[in-house]
Amino acid sequence: MKKILLTAFLFTFLLASNLNNLLNKLSIKDDLSNKTKKENAGYVIVYTRQDLDRMKILSLKEILQRIPFIRYDENNFALTDPFYAPYQLNNPTYIRFYLNDIELNLPYGSNILQLLGQLDVKYIDHIEIYMGLPSFEVSPKPSMTVIKIYTKKGYRENNSIIETLFGNRGLNEEYFTSGYGDETKSYFLYFGNDNIKRKNYTHNNFSLKRNIFSKSFLGNIQYKNFEILIYRNQGKKDTFIADGFKISPLNPYIKHFYNLINIEYKKGSLKIESNYQFSNIFYYNKNAYIINYNPLIGFYNQHSLHLHEKTINFKISKKFIFNTNTLFLEFLTKNDKFNIENEKINNKPVNIKYLFTKRHSNIYGVEYTKTINQKNLINISYTKLIQINKNTKNYSSNIYRIGYIHNNNNYIFKSFIFKGDFLPTPLMLNYNSNLNKVKTFAYSFKIKKLDKYGFTSLLFGHTNIKNFIAFTKNGLVNLKKENNYDSISIRKEINLYKDKIIINPWRLWANYKSYNIKNIQDGIIFSLFKTINSFNTYSSLVFYKNHKQNNEGINLDLTISKSYKNFEIYFKGINLLNKDVTTDYYLINPLTNKKDIIKNIDVNERIIAIGVSCEF
Amino acid sequence: MRVLRYLLIFIIATFIYAEDINKLKAEIIENISMLYIKKYPIYIFINSNYFNKTKKYLQKNYYFKMVNNCDKANICFVDNYPKNIKGKTIFLTSYFSYLKHKNAAGAFFWQKGRPTIIFNKHFIITHHIKIPKEYEDFVE
Numbered sequence: 001m002k003k004i005l006l007t008a009f010l011f012t013f014l015l016a017s018n019l020n021n022l023l024n025k026l027s028i029k030d031d032l033s034n035k036t037k038k039e040n041a042g043y044v045i046v047y048t049r050q051d052l053d054r055m056k057i058l059s060l061k062e063i064l065q066r067i068p069f070i071r072y073d074e075n076n077f078a079l080t081d082p083f084y085a086p087y088q089l090n091n092p093t094y095i096r097f098y099l100n101d102i103e104l105n106l107p108y109g110s111n112i113l114q115l116l117g118q119l120d121v122k123y124i125d126h127i128e129i130y131m132g133l134p135s136f137e138v139s140p141k142p143s144m145t146v147i148k149i150y151t152k153k154g155y156r157e158n159n160s161i162i163e164t165l166f167g168n169r170g171l172n173e174e175y176f177t178s179g180y181g182d183e184t185k186s187y188f189l190y191f192g193n194d195n196i197k198r199k200n201y202t203h204n205n206f207s208l209k210r211n212i213f214s215k216s217f218l219g220n221i222q223y224k225n226f227e228i229l230i231y232r233n234q235g236k237k238d239t240f241i242a243d244g245f246k247i248s249p250l251n252p253y254i255k256h257f258y259n260l261i262n263i264e265y266k267k268g269s270l271k272i273e274s275n276y277q278f279s280n281i282f283y284y285n286k287n288a289y290i291i292n293y294n295p296l297i298g299f300y301n302q303h304s305l306h307l308h309e310k311t312i313n314f315k316i317s318k319k320f321i322f323n324t325n326t327l328f329l330e331f332l333t334k335n336d337k338f339n340i341e342n343e344k345i346n347n348k349p350v351n352i353k354y355l356f357t358k359r360h361s362n363i364y365g366v367e368y369t370k371t372i373n374q375k376n377l378i379n380i381s382y383t384k385l386i387q388i389n390k391n392t393k394n395y396s397s398n399i400y401r402i403g404y405i406h407n408n409n410n411y412i413f414k415s416f417i418f419k420g421d422f423l424p425t426p427l428m429l430n431y432n433s434n435l436n437k438v439k440t441f442a443y444s445f446k447i448k449k450l451d452k453y454g455f456t457s458l459l460f461g462h463t464n465i466k467n468f469i470a471f472t473k474n475g476l477v478n479l480k481k482e483n484n485y486d487s488i489s490i491r492k493e494i495n496l497y498k499d500k501i502i503i504n505p506w507r508l509w510a511n512y513k514s515y516n517i518k519n520i521q522d523g524i525i526f527s528l529f530k531t532i533n534s535f536n537t538y539s540s541l542v543f544y545k546n547h548k549q550n551n552e553g554i555n556l557d558l559t560i561s562k563s564y565k566n567f568e569i570y571f572k573g574i575n576l577l578n579k580d581v582t583t584d585y586y587l588i589n590p591l592t593n594k595k596d597i598i599k600n601i602d603v604n605e606r607i608i609a610i611g612v613s614c615e616f
Numbered sequence: 617m618r619v620l621r622y623l624l625i626f627i628i629a630t631f632i633y634a635e636d637i638n639k640l641k642a643e644i645i646e647n648i649s650m651l652y653i654k655k656y657p658i659y660i661f662i663n664s665n666y667f668n669k670t671k672k673y674l675q676k677n678y679y680f681k682m683v684n685n686c687d688k689a690n691i692c693f694v695d696n697y698p699k700n701i702k703g704k705t706i707f708l709t710s711y712f713s714y715l716k717h718k719n720a721a722g723a724f725f726w727q728k729g730r731p732t733i734i735f736n737k738h739f740i741i742t743h744h745i746k747i748p749k750e751y752e753d754f755v756e
Contacts, residue, residue, distance in 0.1 A: 158711040
């Protein structure tokens with residue numbers, strides 16, 4: 001009788017919970033991104049390991065194209081810059097970039113995405129994208145968008161992979177990853193070699209190149225409560241039309257290396273980390289025509305320099321819980337150094353003294369969270385940022401945020417009010433040392449309706465920016481009138497076992513009062529992850545339209561992959577329709593006020609590639 | 617530290633999440649145990665960083681009994697292969713341990729970002745264990 005009962009039990013049990021199903025469920029629930037929790041956290045989009053494995057992204061460019069309210073773009077040096085506007089400085093605070101919760105930065109005034117945005121990222125486990133000013137956690141410096149990437153962990157890999165990829169125009173990339181260990185001790189290593197042959201152009205017989213050669217290393221060692229992360233990237237980039245009075249480049253380029261070393265200790269809610277980042281960028285520009293004018297030398301057509309940047313960070317944070325109250329404290333201290341050396345004009349050394357070469361910042365963050373009951377929560381955070389600049393004026397900033405979240409089984413409602421400042425970069429202060437901080441105010445809400453197969457969400461945000469920094473006839477100044485942005489995004493996600501569908505239309509209304517310009521930008525992001533027999537497929541269509549510029553485009557990406565034993569082969573197509581949105585570039589000759597324009601440049605040119613990986 | 621925000625609401629979310637995940641892990645232990653041990657109750661010993669929190673779910677099930685010693689168990693789920701123990705069904709939960717002890721009954725570990733189960737072919741043959749067809753891919 002017992003045997004019959006046991007057999008019956010086993011039969012029904014095994015039917016109900018097949019090991020294959022359980023492993024699938026576990027791989028989703030125990031994903032390192034903790035997506036289940038993150039989706040409740042803020043205005044966040046998560047690309048999980050499962051998503052990235054199927055997308056086979058070649059670079060972060062593909063992720064940037066799929067963030068609502070952003071259009072992927074590149075500047076006149078062919079460097080990643082989604083907010084590119086001709087003759088305006090890049091503002092690195094608009095998009096902040098984190099690697100394993102460490103903010104990567106080039107303190108002088110560039111954005112790290114300019115160096116890394118187009119490179120291979122096979123070391124990534126998952127990506128979190130926080131949208132909108134108030135969406136990020138305690139004690140941040142404000143940012144329109146925060147991209148956080150997390151590296152693979154040895155204890156989740158337990159393998160070594162060698163991979164190669166070949167594409168049109170001679171594109172070729174090689175990577176090696178190796179990671180082993182368990183949850184107490186593990187390591188992960190990554191080596192990457194990128195030879196990115198981009199679509200180049202010719203203008204008035206001048207060759208405009210955008211090729212990239214790059215080598216990267218990432219090492220991560222974890223032992224009990226300690227973790228060490230080392231990252232290095234070095235490379236050379238052809239800088240397209242670069243700079244000058246006319247488009248007449250003679251093979252300009254930048255060479256760079258960037259290094260990061262981070263040590264982290266984590267025990268319970270206590271986290272202590274310290275990191276050192278240093279980079280060296282060699283900029284070389286030569287034009288057939290004039291580049292610029294120097295009072296001592298006159299007009300010149302060759303310019304080169306080394307930009308050295310260093311950052312040392314120390315951060316400590318701890319959380320305290322008292323019944324239904326939580327207090328989170330964070331302190332960060334940061335030293336930045338930057339210097340321009342070996343500057344040459346027309347191959348002659350010039351001795352320009354830059355006085356502003358050091359900056360010290362302290363950030364104090366406190367966040368209080370009160371749970372009113374099981375469904376309602378309020379959250380108040382305050383951050384104080386003090387910036388001490390050598391030989392130029394100091395800044396301080398107060399950042400406030402109040403949030404309310406209602407969460408039940410069927411829907412989640414979130415609302416935030418935010419007030420804070422963007423501080424000018426050292427590069428901006430070298431143009432104008434009297435710049436005021438940029439003041440921001442934002443409010444937003446999101447309603448998310450959960451259903452059996454996923455969710456539907458509606459996000460609305462309003463952002464007001466005062467003292468916006470821009471070049472005008474009077475040089476680099478704070479604009480007197482404000483900018484207003486209203487944004488709306490509707491996102492629908494359907495999860496069906498291994499398949500997933502994402503539909504995300506969005507609209508952004510911008511009102512630039514100083515220029516008396518109103519603009520509307522529209523976008524639709526559609527992605528489909530589907531398994532067909534033994535093939536994994538990913539297809540994605542991104543539509544973008546800028547009403548004012550009358551510029552629109554559609555981008556179709558496709559990935560098909562198949563595994564066989566230890567091998568995987570995949571086809572990757574980017575901008576297959578060759579109809580993605582393009583950018584016009586120009587340089588102005590200030591002597592004649594004549595514009596030299598090159599139109600319809602593909603920033604996301606068509607790529608067709610085949611990759612093979614071998615696991616051992 | 618980003619998770620620490622909105623903490624209390626997430627205590628609830630985390631609790632539900634944690635419950636789910638450990639329940640899932642417990643179901644994996646139950647499935648594997650029933651494949652290897654054909655009598656009940658099945659005595660299980662667990663000493664594994666990844667599976668330790670599944671014990672409370674397994675204790676609730678009439679067909680499984682938790683024991684404090686691998687000696688007393690029918691099947692042991694452990695990170696490290698126990699010394700001086702012979703004739704037991706040892707299921708390893710660490711990739712490194714499995715590499716060192718190929719005589720284990722099988723192993724669970726994460727590989728390439730996914731959970732992986734291996735049933736040791738030699739152990740299965742010598743112990744006359746029947747593995748269902750749908751799990752043949754796990755046999756190595």
